[in-house]
Amino acid sequence: MFPFVSEVSSLLGRAGTAGLGKAVEVLDTLGSSMTNLNPSSGFTSGVTTKGNKISILAFEVANTVVKGSNLMQSLSKDNIKHLKGVVLPSEGVQNLISRDMDELQKIAAADKREELKVFSGEVVRFGNRCKDPQWHNLDRYFEKLGSEITPQRQLKEDAETVMQQLMTLVLNTAELYHELHALDRFEQDYRRKLQEEDNSSTTQRGDSLAILRAELKSQRKHVRSLKKKSLWSQILEEVMEKLVDVVHFLHMEIHEAFGNADTEKPVKGSQNNHKKLGSAGLALHYANIITQIDLLVSRSSSVPSNTRDTLYQGLPPGVKSAFRSKLQSFQLKEEQHTIAEIKAEMEKTLRWLVPIATNTTKAHHGFGWVGEWANTGSVMNRKPAGQTDLLRIETLHHADKHGTESYILELVVWLHHLVNQTRVGNCGIRSPVKSPLCSPNQKAIQLCMNKTNCSSPILTVEDQEMLRYVSKRKLTPGISKSQEFDTSRTRFSKHNRLSKSSNHSPTSVLNYKSIAD
Structure with a gap:
């Protein structure tokens, strides 16, 4: 899935601190130990089995909750209105993906379904780790949701309340994540100081050791308090009930947002999937090329040759092969354009192409792990009202490969003439x-x-x-x-x-x- 919120298989593994080594080992085993499959589909009735606390799994669960929260936020009425009224009719989307609005809505709906599939897949994995067998094999239950498309007002209200509760736990879990690392540093400092005391005959250092001991005790107390307020101390089965409600709600919400566009697969996208930059693994590469062109245009008189060299070396084979013939057909017109006129012509394309490239780079370099949430504040409030995570359709993922290369070729030809005209302005001398x-x-x-x-x-x-x-x-x-x-x-x-x-x-x-x- 396109990483609007990147999947992190081991959040604590990123930290690399010695005191949390055991946590890394625990997280590395996730997904490898699955409970036996329950032959029944859906939920079972009977006595509820008392589950275990989420404990070290809290950071994984927090990451999943944020994915669900982001998806829910993107399906709000304001965001869907923005998608249909601003994003889909935008020049970049129309030029690179499709001018057929029905086709674009089908693509957007399919993207949301794929996000939901990733989110629900993680919920299934957590369910299989529950002691209570009624939460096992939830994938069979989720498959049946396809036949239920009648919106339920009560479900919407319940899901929004549940998500608010979960996000409160997530924020405390984010704080716990950092305080655990702080605790690890306190413990290391205390052990180091204790070793110095043992190797020294001076008794005056006892005061500093006592201070460290007090700080360590205070930090341990703070961590214990955060564990009680975070996902760490929650029962997995109880959280699972909330997550299943969210999955059910998101299924309904996607259908309500896109209507008939949600029931059909994008025809063009499925038939020409091999011609799309995302499926070909070229989206980020083409975004980098576009960004380099924009840089060269803005600094056409003072760009090192190795920067220009990097651009040309990275051009797609199709663009390189077409460059010569395109350049020859342009040659007679070169003296008719000034530097300002050439830049103005390039700007007509760059003004809508560069934002798409920038979005592509942001989306590929995005994170989603719990440490980032703590640094940026509340996930629910970190963006201005009405804004959500980047949509896949706002990037080069669905862009037509041939069409994108045509725009790049045109820009490269113009760039060639821009450099030549700049050289003329330098008395006919090319800057060394x-x-x-x-x-x-x-x-x-x-x-x-x-x-x-x-x-x-x-x-x-x-x-x-x-x-x-x-x-x-x-x-x-x-x-x-x-x-x-x-x-x-x-x-x-x-x-x-x-x-x-x-x-x-x-x-x-x-x-x-x-x-x-």
């Missing part, structure tokens, strides 16, 4: 910082140095000093002009904020023309 392979000849350098109007602000102070140095220096026999120029460039690299790689060989730099040739 941009491309060491394209060394200016001595005559061009001398002409530029003698003309007062050639002191273009596009050239940095370091570039101008470099040009003066090369124009006065005699060439070394046996090496090419480009190598000679690159040798001189190293004299200024320490003072040039754009030169960040001392081992960047000029023969490895890929300039724009090399791709066309």
Whole structure:
């Protein structure tokens, strides 16, 4: 599933502290020990078995509760209205995914169903760990929910109340997570101080040891208090009852939000799944390419050659193969456009494409583990009203591969001409910082140095000093002009904020023309 809230199989395992090693071992066994399957479907009647406290499993349960809370929030009336009225009709979604609103609603509904599937799957796993067999094999019960699509007002009110209760427990669990680490540090400090006392004959240090002992005692008391107020001390069976109610409610809510779009699978998405960036595992890569293009446009006069080289090396094969022919068809028009005009043309696409790329990067780098919740405050209140987690349809996940590459190709061609026009503004000289392979000849350098109007602000102070140095220096026999120029460039690299790689060989730099040739 696309990680709007990333799954974390072992929250305590991230901490890596010595005092919680046992907790890591416990969490690593999750999912490996399953109870025997109950042949009955649904719930069973009879005497309820007294369950055990959730204990160390609290952090896993908290992570699942947050997933359910985020999904519930995304299905609110305001968020569904925003989805249908703002997100789906947006230029990025329409250009990259589909212009068919019915198709887009089916895709959005399918995404919510997949989120629910992940959430309910974790609830099933927790149910199988219960002592009471009525919570075993809940997947069979959840499968029957497909035939129940009649909204129940009471269920909605109950589910919202239950989620508020669970989120209160989650916030206390988040605090417990950090206080356990603090307790571990207190214990380490106390043991270290105790060892120093044993190895020392000085009696004056007893006061500091007493202070540490008091702090440790206070921290242990605080942790015990938090355990009582968090999921740690809850009975797993009691929490399971609440989670099952939430699953049932979310099933109804998705159908109510999307109606008929929820009953049918997206036709285009299912048939052309191999052409979508998400299913091909390319969404994040293409997002990085778009971000690099945007950076080069904003800094077209002062971008290191290795940054441009990285962009071209990472271009999709289809874009690389089409670049040459596209460039030739554009060549005659190049002198007709100024730098401002080229940037304006690129901005027409970048203004809606860059936000989609940014969303893709955020979604892939998102977390969901309990430590983050404590750092950002209440999950329910950490965002302004009406906002929710990023939707998958707001990213490149569902974007058409061929269509996205077409936009990238167009931008790369425009970028080529932007750099050429920038070079014209530099008296026809390509900045050595941009491309060491394209060394200016001595005559061009001398002409530029003698003309007062050639002191273009596009050239940095370091570039101008470099040009003066090369124009006065005699060439070394046996090496090419480009190598000679690159040798001189190293004299200024320490003072040039754009030169960040001392081992960047000029023969490895890929300039724009090399791709066309």
